[in-house]
Each structure stands twice: as structure tokens, then as C-alpha cells.
Amino acid sequence: MSAVIDNHTHDHHGPKKGFMRWILTTNHKDIGAMYLWFSFAMFFVGGAFALVIRSELFQPGLQMVEPEFFNQMTTMHGLIMVFGAVMPAFVGLANWLIPVMIGAPDMALPRLNNWSFWLLPFSFAILLSSLFMEGGGANYGWTFYAPLSTTYAPPSVTFFIFAMHLMGVSSIMGSINIIATIFNMRAPGMTLMKMPMFVWSWLITSYLLVAVIPVLAGVITMMLMDINFGTSFFDAAGGGDPVLFQHVFWFFGHPEVYIMILPAFGIVSHIIPAFARKTLFGYSSMVYATSSIAFLSFIVWAHHMFTVGIPLVGELFFMYATMLIAVPTGVKVFNWVTTMFRGSMTFETPMLFAIAFVVLFTIGGFSGLMLAVAPADFQYHDTYFVVAHFHYVLVPGAIFAIFAAMYYWLPKMTGNMYPEWLGKLHFWLSFVGMNLTFFPMHFIGLAGMPRRIPDYNMQFADFNMVASVGAFAFGITQLIFLAVVVITIRGGKKAEAKSWEGADGLEWSLPSPAPYHSFSTPPEVK
């Protein structure tokens, strides 16, 4: 009996030694860290692809790459950034932070957690390997519309489908795990309406993931059957309909874009109160706004397809439903601004990123509102205006929020403060580079430059050159972030348990760095 207990304590003392620690680990902090490193690696891969695109578009004419390869770059950039960089980064933060935020010892299903993570490297290795296959890699855009991805796809499309299936299984498992953790592992006294906003936003995001990733799995399975088993889901000759693909895809796709932004809303709702030294304004309205956005995301998908010829009633319904999303989103923006109002603000790096998030995400929201207007969308559709819009919501939206979260919680993760001047340098260069890249795209889009085309008319030349310069500046700047993370892991000023003066939440009651096993006995929440 005593031998068993001994064994028990020894096994759970600390991490295993050596490389096998990372393969066998079921510790939420280890898995969270692996998710974050994986997404960071994918961020650089996807970013390199973006720089290939921007080099080609530096000048009109074809100079760097073949158009076929250009198509693969636009496709892979989108797929890698959406599924490989942004989503795993948020899942990594969720893994690391949710248990320590709700006072749980670990995730509810630790071994499932290990499996969720380890599917990802294989998924993306398969996806990336398709670039070296005969006929080239995925070249049908990240939205892989049929028949481009079925009838006209390169043979490697089957690998793409398999990779997406693996990624989907990983996401579904990860989100079920998060739901199970949040519902069953909260510390006594932490009611749902006392949960930190990041936990709330992830609870809602998990529901979105469980609801729509299977629909993605369905649509790629239909593609697989059309390609290999002679069915005609999307083939008009056999009685199918290519427009059906777009409906099913965007039924997944629109909630997907909120999957990439809701956790960011949660993060910013932690950081702004911390550095404004006030409690979050309108906590419950934040919860309801996030839920409303999630609900609305299911009934707006056809706004991506205004130009395919849907009936007038449909255009009107989807137009108004889309505009309705501006209301809960507006509530959130006003709450953040009101939280800052008359606060004792300081501007450390996380706060800089969070404020930039609020300002720039709102710009992206407004261009989204423009795109929501069905008659106007006929001009904007498939132009660089759309590219400008979704990069404004994803780069200073999702990615800036991830940066903000990393700077904010890095002291808790590593036990060291990051070098503040380097963080600020990273922020300002990112801020300038990002705007330089994507702001001109609004203008060239309105002037009519189509997206996903390797060549363009002379009239678009100057703005494209500016965008390319900005893209390289932004891309190279991210090496500073890599340096910050490495420097902070290796040393630096020791972080206190409560690393920020205004920080609030259970995670700050733990020492920095947070011990390998935390909250083995649940804390009491009043």
C-alpha cells in the first residue's frame, strides 16, 4: 500500500527528463507550450509564403515565380495561417491558461489533450509535403471552391483532404476537452458568471468548433467522394451543384472566422483592465455580446456569396443579419474604451498591443460592414479590398491579441520579465509594418485589383510596392519577437507572482514561473 503511494508521489513530482517528456506529456502547461511553439513555427512558414506573394507583387509583370506556384503560395499561406498558426496559438493559450484561471489541476482529459496536439505536426507535414508532389500542392485558394478543388485539382488534393481531417479531429478533441474542463473542473465558488473573460470566450469558441469543424469534415469528405468514388455532390453534369459547395463551406467558414477572433476578445478583456487599473466595464454585457456574435455567425454565411446569384430576399436577409453583428461587436468595443476611460493607464507592451487591437480591429470591422452591404459587395467582391478587410481583422486582431497575451503571461510562464524596450520595439515596428502592408490594399481593391492573381495593371504599381515593403518589414520584425521569447526563457529580471500591478485572476496567485503542477487542492473563490 505504502509502495503504491510512494510511486504516486514520485511520478507526479516534475516533468520527465529528456525528449520523451514532450511526446508522452499530459501536462497542460507542456502541451500548451508545444501548441504555442508549433503555431509560432507555422507563423514563420506561412509568413515566408506571404513574402513570396509580396515579392512577386512588388512590381507588375511576372518576375519571381510561375503563376502555378503563386497559386500554391496564396493557398498555403491562407491554410497555414488559419489552421496552423492562429488556431493552435489560441488552443495553446487555452491549454496553458484555462486550468490556472479556473483553479483546476490540469485539463479534464489530459491524454486526449496529448493526442490533440500530436495530430497537428503530422497534419501539417502532410499538407506541406504536397508542395513537393507531382502536379504541385494545394492551389485552389484556402476556400478550396469546387470544381477548382475537385475536377481541376492536382492529384495532391487527397493529401490536403487527409491533412484537413487530421487537423479537424485535433480541433474537435481539443475543444471538447476545453468544454469538459470548464464545466467540471472549476474551483468551488467560481460560478459561470464569475469566470474570467478568456475562459468565457473559449467556452463559446469551443462550442463553435464542435459545431462547425464536423461540417468542414463533411464537405471535404464530399470532395473526396467526388474525386475518387464517382459521386456528384458538386458536379453539375451528375446532378450536383458547385454552389452547394460554397453554402456548406461557408456554413463552416463564417463561424470559423469568429473562432479566430473570440479568444482574442477574451485576451484583450484581461489586458485592458490590468493596465487601466480598473475592473472590466460591463462584464455581463461582454458575455452576452460574445454569445450573440457566436449565434449570429451561424446565420450570415451567404454574405460571402452575394455574387453567386442568390435571390433578392436572400441577399437582404444575409445583409441585415450581417450588419446586426456590428451591434454586439460595438458593445464590446465600447466596453473596452469605457474600461480605459479615466483609468490610471500605463503603456507596457501588452497594453500597446491591446490598444492597437481595439483601434485596428475596429477599422477591419468597418470595412466588414462595407462588404456586408450587398449591392456594394458586387464591386468589392474578390478584390484586394476583401484582402485588406480580413487582414485587418486577423493581423492586428487575432495575431496582435496573441502577441499581447504572450507578453502579458510570459512572466507567468517563464518566471522572467521580458526586456521591455525590445517588446516596445517589436510593437512599433509591427504596427508600422502591418499598416504599411494592408492599408494600401484598401485603395488598390477599390480601384479594382483582383485578389489571387500574380500580375496586375500598371496603375496599381505604387501601392503594391508600398505593401511589399511593409510586408517585409513586418515579417522581419517578427524575428524580434522570437528573440524576446528566447531571451525571456533564458533569464532576465525575476517576475513576481503578480507580475503586473493591475493584474487580476487566480493565475497571479501562483508563483512565477507557475509550478509544473498547480492547484492540486482547488482554491476558494469568493
Added chain:
Amino acid sequence: MSNEANIQRTLRRGLVVGVLMFGFGFALVPLYDIICEVAGINGKTSTTAYQGASVVDESREVRVIFMSVNGGSMPWRFRPETTEMTVTPGKVYETAYLAENMTSRDLVAQAVPSVSPGYAAVHMNKIECFCFEQQPLAGGEDTRMPLRFMVDADLPDSVRAITLNYTLFDITDKVVGETAAR
């Protein structure tokens, strides 16, 4: 530990939702067809012959424009016999499409109709159409494929002209595949 049981229950529920949503993705396929048919959108006409009759509305005339498109790499020459007709709603008219197999191979084709404006599709009743069946044609041969139709009198007054387009697809591979499988 009861918490363990709760976690298992959440896991099971999550997996059930996942499986149901996977099914929902596939359910969207028939749902899409049904919604298009009921709402009369998407410009799809009925795939079976029209049986009923309609009141003749002598008070107005509607232009019907005929178009043809070759889908994908379809090598046939394919065109309407007449490109435009003026019809009285409720009366039956006959026209035809002409097809010629320009290759030396025997091919099978399928014509897929589309009507514009989309909401006029339910009022475009076909009594006889080559699009109801697959069209085999030996190499080098040509054929006249008849079409009998009637625009019903319920057609909204705002519609003055209807465009009827057929896209012709080469389905030889699929047909051969099916025969081989049998």
C-alpha cells in the same frame, strides 16, 4: 470520483454533437435541393415532364431566349435551333437543340438546364425535354433534340423575358464506369 463521471458525460455529449454535425453537413445536400425547389430559386427547372395544364393568358407575351454552353471539355457542337421565341403564357410550344459529335468516339452527354431570372424557373414547364435523359451519340453523328414547353400564366407580370440555358456535359466516363461496375 463523480467528477470523473461528469467529465466522461461531457466528452460523450461532445462527441455526439460532433457526429450529428458531421451528418448535418451531409443533410445540407438534400436540404439545399429541397429549399431551391420549394422556393423556386437557383434557376433549376423540374427534372420530370410537366403533366398539368394551364389557363391561356392572351393578354401578354413573353420572350424566351435560348442559350447553350459546353461544360468543361465537351467536344460536341451544341446550339439551339431558334435563339428566341415570343410565347403566350399557357400555350405549348416546340423547339429543339441541335447537337453534333465532332469526335470519332461514341460519347454520352447530359444537358443541365438553368433559367434566368431564377424565380421564373418554376413557371417554365417542360412537357418534353432532352435534358430528362442522357444523350448518347456515335462519333461524327448529329441529332435534333426536341423540347416542348409551356410558360404558365402564373408567371409574375414583371417578367417580360426568360432565358433558358443548357449546359452540355460529357458524362461518358461516368456512364462507362457504371456499366462496368454492373
